Amino acid sequence: MSGFTAGVIVFPGSNCDRDAANAWSELGCGEAKLLWHQDKDLQGVDIVIVPGGFSYGDALRAGAIARFAPIMDEVAAFAHDGGLVMGICNGFQIVCEAGLLPGALARNEGLKFACKHVDLRVETTSSPFTCTSEKGALLSIPIAHGEGRYVCDEATHAQLIAEDRILFRYANGNPNGAFDDIAGILGGPNRNVMGMMPHPERAIRAALGSADGAVMFESILATLAQAQV
Numbered sequence: 001m002s003g004f005t006a007g008v009i010v011f012p013g014s015n016c017d018r019d020a021a022n023a024w025s026e027l028g029c030g031e032a033k034l035l036w037h038q039d040k041d042l043q044g045v046d047i048v049i050v051p052g053g054f055s056y057g058d059a060l061r062a063g064a065i066a067r068f069a070p071i072m073d074e075v076a077a078f079a080h081d082g083g084l085v086m087g088i089c090n091g092f093q094i095v096c097e098a099g100l101l102p103g104a105l106a107r108n109e110g111l112k113f114a115c116k117h118v119d120l121r122v123e124t125t126s127s128p129f130t131c132t133s134e135k136g137a138l139l140s141i142p143i144a145h146g147e148g149r150y151v152c153d154e155a156t157h158a159q160l161i162a163e164d165r166i167l168f169r170y171a172n173g174n175p176n177g178a179f180d181d182i183a184g185i186l187g188g189p190n191r192n193v194m195g196m197m198p199h200p201e202r203a204i205r206a207a208l209g210s211a212d213g214a215v216m217f218e219s220i221l222a223t224l225a226q227a228q229v
């Protein structure tokens, strides 16, 4: 299996960094490097994963402080150059706060932390993150968040739809009140940036309750392998 290197950003308060790194290597994608938030060098990685957690204790608003970390300038430059960036849960919050994806994540409807498996519907396979899945496929993936309610203005919503940039919607129930059931979106110059609230890295083998998250890592691997040809 050819190997690619994932850079997983670690902030004070990240708690899914090891899970993301493990998923990458366990699924045969290659090596994962943990990159400290104060670093200013992505060390030539092939993909950046901004993982879940409670960076800076979610003070002010989840992701609002992490976006100012020195490494985020490098992540932004990498994204603007077409590099793959995957924001998971707190990573989605951070990537939105950094302006790499539109909209924001607000407190869950009902103001309760939500922790369970949910069904996600794959809304597009035109992405480096879902290209080996099927449009309309349902994935069982866990969520664990208090600020997961995706919000955006009408113009942004219309643009997301017109450009086929809604990656996942919640199916069979909306756990947080997200606008239009949105669970994950795409952005970047080449659909190369994604953010999602559920945790695919926690759903990579049956013993974890679901292996449905693996298709995202397979898609990324296929995309990177294709780019290398």
Ligand SMILES: NC(=O)CC[C@H](N)C(=O)O
Binding pocket: 016, 051, 052, 053, 054, 055, 058, 062, 088, 089, 090, 091, 093, 144, 145, 146, 147, 148
């Ligand atoms: N697992 C996570 O990344 C969730 C934490 C997140 N900061 C929240 O909204 O609660």
